[in-house]
Amino acid sequence: MRDDVSAEQVIGDAEFVWHQRFHLTDRIVTPGANDIEWLLYRIELPQSLAGKSVLDVGTTNGGAAFTAERRGAAHVVAVDIYDPDIYGFDTLCSALDSRAEFVKGSVYELPRLVDGPFDEVLFLGVLYHLRHPLLALDSLRQLTRGNLYVETAVSGSVDDEPRARFYRRGELHDDPSNWFAPTVSCLVDWVESSGFVVDRVDEWPEGRPERAYVAAHLAEGPPEWERFSYEVPLSVSPAPRG
Numbered sequence: 001m002r003d004d005v006s007a008e009q010v011i012g013d014a015e016f017v018w019h020q021r022f023h024l025t026d027r028i029v030t031p032g033a034n035d036i037e038w039l040l041y042r043i044e045l046p047q048s049l050a051g052k053s054v055l056d057v058g059t060t061n062g063g064a065a066f067t068a069e070r071r072g073a074a075h076v077v078a079v080d081i082y083d084p085d086i087y088g089f090d091t092l093c094s095a096l097d098s099r100a101e102f103v104k105g106s107v108y109e110l111p112r113l114v115d116g117p118f119d120e121v122l123f124l125g126v127l128y129h130l131r132h133p134l135l136a137l138d139s140l141r142q143l144t145r146g147n148l149y150v151e152t153a154v155s156g157s158v159d160d161e162p163r164a165r166f167y168r169r170g171e172l173h174d175d176p177s178n179w180f181a182p183t184v185s186c187l188v189d190w191v192e193s194s195g196f197v198v199d200r201v202d203e204w205p206e207g208r209p210e211r212a213y214v215a216a217h218l219a220e221g222p223p224e225w226e227r228f229s230y231e232v233p234l235s236v237s238p239a240p241r242g
């Protein structure tokens, strides 16, 4: 971004949806509700991503993708199911002189759509929007060579039994795009079963967590679930609605 005036102008002219709050310049901050810089601090994304490749799945306004680039990432791919103009990714990308690449697609089909694997994979605020969370983790397993960060709504803590609550008709926050919220212990099991080793877990607010994250790295060998199950790994293409 050239200067504060240009940043204010981008915000003033924007007709797209602001979901995320992040700095366009040292002084000017976007008007979204989700403080993406706080979230990246909370998940302990390294301050230096020099030379790294980063995949940001469910990018909305691109806040995490642009921040990763600012931290030195050499190659950033941002993904969303919506066209880039819906959340202004294209506008912000050119205003910030960003080289981040936008790919329209669903997490399930990403191994076909993007050239991976990536050093750092961000999957923040997306898991509970999915009808097929394990299929998404299988897909991310194919795209990760370093660390995976999963942040999500949860239905219980790391001390609760591993279970996931299903919301049939928008019972979670009155939002029908929400389907599953695991307990934190279930989230850990899902991620490890999918071929990762969990390094860090955090949940908030304390005592009665509604959100949590895990940071994980790739486990050696095939994903754990493949050793126990006769399930066949799937490769997914979107089907027409109806």
Ligand SMILES: C[S@@+](CC[C@H](N)C(=O)[O-])C[C@H]1O[C@@H](n2cnc3c(N)ncnc32)[C@H](O)[C@@H]1O
Pocket (backbone or CB within 6 Å): 019, 020, 034, 036, 057, 058, 059, 060, 079, 080, 081, 082, 105, 106, 107, 108, 123, 124, 125, 126, 129, 130
């Ligand atoms: C709650 S927002 C989270 C945005 C951002 N990651 C953050 O933490 O601020 C969820 C985003 O995920 C996207 N999304 C939903 N389902 C998806 C899918 N199957 N594949 C990729 N992105 C998806 C939505 O379009 C939306 O942009």
